Amino acid sequence: MTLTVPEDDLRELERRVQHALAAGDPRGLTVLGYGEVTLVLALETERGAYACKRLPVFDGRERFEAYGRTLARYTDRLSAAGVHVAGTRLWHTELPSGRIAGYCVQEALPAKRLVSRLLHTEGPGWAGDFFARFLDTVHGAVSPALGLDAQASNWIDLDGDLVYLDVTSPLMRDDRGRELLDVRLFFTSLPWILRDAVRIATAKSIFDKFYTPRGVVLDFLGNLHKERLGALVPGFLAQANARITPALTAEEVAKYYRGDAAMWELIQRLRKADRAWHLKVRRRPYPFLLPPDVDR
Known part of the structure; x- marks a missing residue:
């Protein structure tokens, strides 16, 4: 089943991320975990709870779409190899600069x-x-x-x-x-x-x-x-x-x-x-x- 993501809530999450970047302070965000390169943020919505992993910002749509194709191929190949992959949806929004902020979104698991x-x-x-x-x-x-x-x-x-x-x-x-x-x-x-x-x-x-x-x-x-x-x-x-x-x-x-x-x-x-x-x-x-x- 395709994961449905709450578009408006994700836009609000990215707005809060931009505020945190401007302030140099992650307060106002619920950080579930830091990876070596990315971080995972909690998002509570009327539809449910999500874990949203913010990716490095893409310098344009072409680069973002290429990443999306690679991600889809990877999850397909893992599943075919017997790995149970958590349902993941790639979401993005365009920043005023024209760059792309992307998130890998999953339903929050216990x-x-x-x-x-x-x-x-x-x-x-x-x-x-x-x-x-x-x-x-x-x-x-x-x-x-x-x-x-x-x-x-x-x-x-x-x-x-x-x-x-x-x-x-x-x-x-x-x-x-x-x-x-x-x-x-x-x-x-x-x-x-x-x-x-x-x-x-x-x-x-x-x-x-x-x-x-x-x-x-x-x-x-x-x-x-x-x-x-x-x-x-x-x-x-x-x-x-x-x-x-x-x-x-x-x-x-x-x-x-x-x-x-x-x-x-x-x-x-x-x-x-x-x-x-x-x-x-x-x-x-x-x-x-x-x-x-x-x-x-």
Whole structure:
């Protein structure tokens, strides 16, 4: 069934986002979560509650429509590969500048069923059963042409059905191994003079891991440390290594997480420097709402 989005309420949400950007303050918005590049906002309407992930602003309609085609293809391919994807609708509005503000909109699902929360609240039996289902999903879907950012916060468990939430960065590659995602778009929050250099230096390490089951599982396990769930790693390793070669080790997981955390901390420092330059030197609003510091 096609997800119906409340057009007027979404326009009002974007108006509040623009106000928050001008003020440099997210108060007035209900932030459900910050991604490394985008943020998710809550929207309560007479029709129901929605989770709205605001995308980097597109410089024109052609670029937005190209993204929409890639997103639709990605969700179709994930579904065909056995991944239950949360119903997602792409919505947009044109800004006075002619640029396009876009949102991926989903119906709000019960936050208490997020896997990252359930791993804290449920026992080891539930965790082991979840991870077996997770491994089945990853091995059934991931290939050199189709990737998955499968960390725990990107899944919700509804009556034993794993539902995948985060489709905003469509992970697909062509026959030559090139990303079909508009990668440059997702680096626009960096200072312009550094965008290409950082993209070239980091894009491979950011994306490569998502295209093999081993890399996806390594990223999942590494991010358990960020979620303060490191105690689960040994048990999950035993399950994973029954299906993965070469075997993963706790040391490899910890080293991977340290490297990944350091990379994103550097990117966030660059964004903060760019925000300071916009606000203090250019005397103009900074066009992104940055997450608070993450205790990694």
